[in-house]
Amino acid sequence: MKHRNLALTVWLALILLLAALALLVGSPGGHQDIREAMRDAVLHDVNRVSLFGLLEVNPALISAFAVTGLLLLAALALRLFVLPRFRTIPGRFQLLLEQAVGFLDGLARVPAPGKGGFAGAYLFAAGLYIFFGTLFELLGVQVLATSGHSVALPAPLSDINAAICMGCQSFLVLLGGGLAGAGFTGVKRTLKEFSLPISVSFRLFGALLSGLLVTELVYHYLALSFVLPVLVGLLFTALHAIIQTYVLCMLVGMYFHEVSEPIHQDKTEE
Amino acid sequence: MNGLPLNIDWQQILLHLLNFVLLSGGLYFLLYRPIQSFLAQREQRYTEREAESVRLRTEAEAMRDEYADKLRRADAEIAARREQIERAAEQEAQLQLQQAQAQVKLILSRAETVSESRRSETVRDLHREAAALAMEAVKHLVLTDGEQALDRFLDAAESESEDEH
Incomplete structure (x- = not known):
């Protein structure tokens, strides 16, 4: 008990000392302006x-x-060491993988038999990419920019180019799904949703960029760098990872379902 | 910096696309397809098991119905046999009763015949004995007392006949 109190006191004193030193020393010259x-x-x-x-x-x-x-690398490791040990009655991790595949595949399930596999595979890849890509920001991996500054690697989709790419490829997947499911009618239906790539692109870009900017703002000031980044990191990164993955997958799945619906069902509805 | 707003760069878009194609292909072959295949196999296994259990249940129900039908038929057969046996036993008892009654009648008629003949024989014997006694008495009277004896005899005979009546 006595040792524990001593350790706790030392730990708190060390924190206070380092905080005071950090405030007193200040940052070197050439610091980048917040704007x-x-x-x-x-x-x-x-x-x-x-x-x-x-x-x-x-x-x-x-x-x-x-x-x-x-x-x-993770997929390769899972393929080599985990998938061969899959059992009929799944354990927790197996259940997690099965649920991930089943959920994303279920979002792309279409009425036309045998036409949902491609969209399911796409949503699986896109979902994992958005989720882990957003979480990647939390690692704060530093690289050296050509300007000489050290830059923390951001989430891939906080770049407008990546967001546009994601929007366009989602649109192409819908186009392919429409063509495969309902032929030329499916293509026409997809082309009607011409705003989709733009909306998906800017939704992703805006959502992830806002998180990035707030984080940047918080980290820029030393006084805000204690405790608050934990909360901000969780709010703007972890939640974004879940929400944006769900939103994109659900939207693409919903549109895919719509455009690839067989033609005879349209006539029945009409 | 190119002319497009927000620093949109087609080259980088294509590089992102290349990156995503690489990722989606890798994930498809390494994770998605094997897991989907496993799930499909498991689903098929469960479907087969369900079909098998339905088939077995149907067979069991058919067997149960068949055995229930057999039991019903056996019960009906047992009841018919029992009724038949009871009827035969009743007929047999009736027959034996009739035979016994016939035997009784026969025995009674024989007994009556025998008794009648014995009675007749006894009556004859008595008549014969009475006649012999009468002859004996007559001889005795005739040989010993003459007329008086005959009168006493006749008086005695007359009083006897009156007593009998």
Whole structure:
């Protein structure tokens, strides 16, 4: 009991000492202005990162490649070590994987038999990408920008280019689903939803960028860097990861269901 | 910085697309397809088990109905046999009763015949004995007392006949 009290006292004293030192020492010169940092978080026109020395890209693209690499490594490990041990009555982890596949596949389930598999696979990949890509921001992996600043890798979809890519590829998946499910009528139905790629793109971009900006703002001031980032990180990252994954998958699944509905059902409804 | 707003860069969009194609292909082959395949196999297994259990239940119900039908038929057969046996037993008893009654009648008629013949024989014997006694008495009277004896005899005979009446 006495030892524990002593350890607790030392720990608290250390925290107070470090906080005081951090406030007293201050930051070195050349510090980036908050307006410049936030503008750069949106436009990525200052802090760009070299991609294998070939071209300068936004940090979010590096994040995207990193997330892909991590996800593929995890998938390979699961394929080699977990999937062969799947049992008829699942354990907790097996149930989690089965639910993830079943849920995302269920969102893309269409009335036309055998036509939902492609959308299910797409939603599975997109869902994992958005979820883990958003959570990746929490790691705060630092890279050196070409400008000389150290940049924390953001969520891939906080970059407008990644969000546009996600919106366009979702639209292409819908187009393919419409063509496969209802032929030319399906294509026409998909083209009617021409605003989808724009809305999906900017919804993702706006949602994730807002979280990024608030986090950037909080981290920029030393006084706000205690305790608050935990709350902010949870609010704007973990919740975003869940909500944005669900929203995109549900929207794409719903549109996919709509455009790939067989033609005879349309006539019946009419 | 190119001319598009918000620093939209087609090259980076294509790189993001390349990245996503790589990711979706990898995830499809490494996770999605094997898990889907496992789920489909398990579902098929459960479907087969359900079909098998339905088939077995149907068979069991058919067997139960068949045995119930057999039991009903056996009960009916037992009841018919019992009725038949009871009827036969009743007929047999009736027959035996009739035979016994016939035997009784026969025995009674034989007994009556025998008794009648014995009575007739006894009566004859008595008549014969009475005649012999009468002859004996007559001889005795005739040989010993003459007329008086005959009168006493006749008086005695007359009084006897009156007593009898």
